Amino acid sequence: MSTALALGYGPQDRLLIVNADDFGLCHSTNLGIERLLVDGVVSSATIMMPCGWAREAALWSARHPHLDVGVHYTFTSEWDAMKWGPVYRGGPTLSLVTAEGYFQRDVKRFERQAAASEVRCELAAQVEMALELGVNVTHADNHMGSLYGLQLGRHFLVEVFEVCAQYGLPFRLPRHLLLESGQVAPPVLAKQAREMAELADSMGVIVLDYLLGLPFRAAPGETYDVMKQQMLGILGNLHPGVTEIILHPSLVTEELTAFHGAPDRRGMEMELFRDPDIRQKLQAEGIIPIRWRDLRNLQRHD
Template identity: 30%
Template sequence: MKKYVFVLFFTILSNFVLAQNETYAEKLGFPKGAKVIIMHVDDVGMSYDSNIGAIKAVEEGVATSMSVMMPCAWVPGFVHYLKNHPQIDAGLHLTLTSEWKDYRWGPLTGKSSVPNLVDAEGAMWRSVEETAKHATADEIEKEIRSQLDRARTMGFEPTHMDSHMGTLFARQDYLERYFKVGIEQKIPVMFPGGHDTMIIKDGAAGLTLEKAQAIGKMLWDAGLPVLDDLHNISYGWTMDKVKNPDERTLQKYKTQKYIESFKDVQAGVTMVIMHCTSPTEVFEHISDSGNTRRGDMLAMIDPDLKKYIQDNGIILTTWRELKQRRDKVK
């Protein structure tokens, strides 16, 4: 599977830094200079294995939030769990691609309503590039609304929305529809509109800081919380050179990678994206990413990571808390 890439509609400004006097964390009432992190698990509902890994990461570890792929087969299994655990911070992982070879899904809106969002197999396009080439913004908005509607039909009110594989960041008109629905429905949307130190440094987005901060201000003024930064590099931490690493080796490797990366996290609210999975023998028939996903889950339950977070004064939060704090700010 390709590394998730956030390709925004604007180009990077070389060596351009726009200083902010106050982070969004401070605006939300967190202490000045605090590192505030959402430990976020993507791809919930994608498979049974994904559900078990995400639940374990939150119940037994330091993960604080997750988002659900509504077109996928194991959504009911997770939503039934969620109804018995309403404190879980769960949003929509808005899904506009279907990337795997043999395990695929189609749009909830239906092919007849969004014909350009499906490929020759009747599933969503496999890549962000193919989706961006074919699907119209109207079709994207229809599918966003269909995924939100399914969640609410199931009794699941999402705490936030974000973008599977960054597809909504591929075109300006897609991004505008994403913001439109979030603002209209008063649902926080994942967007790094602060200092963006990590995401620019790591090259995960062609991001013009000035434009990103303008969007961040627009979302804030609309009453939504905004991220200061986005940590989106853990999917690339693999042990591909080690065949079938034992559990402790994989856990130690992933935990250390998180600890090293947290040293680069600056003050403000940062969302850390991960993919916690507990792979069964079936998962290898979906994806070859089992090791990195299992490693994420093992890192989240590692006492060493919890100790590092506590010892370094990192504040863990959720999208639900951010929205509650934003509602109190005039």
């Protein structure tokens, strides 16, 4: 059964969640995402709890419990000028970090070195930190896809589902895997996605039907119009079921440009779902907006 059917919608209904990733990354990103959440431009956001500005994002979220804010499970630290490491303090985390004590720069090194037991402790610690700061945590997802086994085939989804089941949180995992083009993934990858979704089902964790986003890396000379056309294409080809679209929005400031390699792209993503053409497309396609809170309620049988 699709997640949409489990929520009580029809077999042809197309439901959409728009999530702003990387809340807590820096002050500029926080200000941008807060604005989008308050204005209802995005459905939700997820906080990178290990980051230096996570506390600001979490305390703001605690003051706005009616908005959907989750935990962006973070196990990588990809920029040179700004780094972060584990929040878990109750035991060893050496398999998760470099000699400097920061998370690995890339997913491949994380997959190769991480001990599952340490990953599980860090997952729980990131949720606990958000709860301790007063966040009404609605869901969880994953920064850079580090937990999916995308590089070496070594995933940590069992640990993820254990922690999500413990805290009653749905998780960003697509039941049906699509390529960036929106086409169905090759059979082997599609089968793996279905198997992981079935594992989530067996552990009582609600997952998505589909997961989409703009290409992760910007094309040379990419403009806002190019990005908008890509998003219009995505919205015009949504499949029936629950889809999440991922954004990485931020105000573009000196702070962001000091460490980020493509700051202007994050600024353009701030504007996408404010754009009248995007909003008109959502209406014309009959796409139904929902929230992660709906999935959490389903999981908890609220």
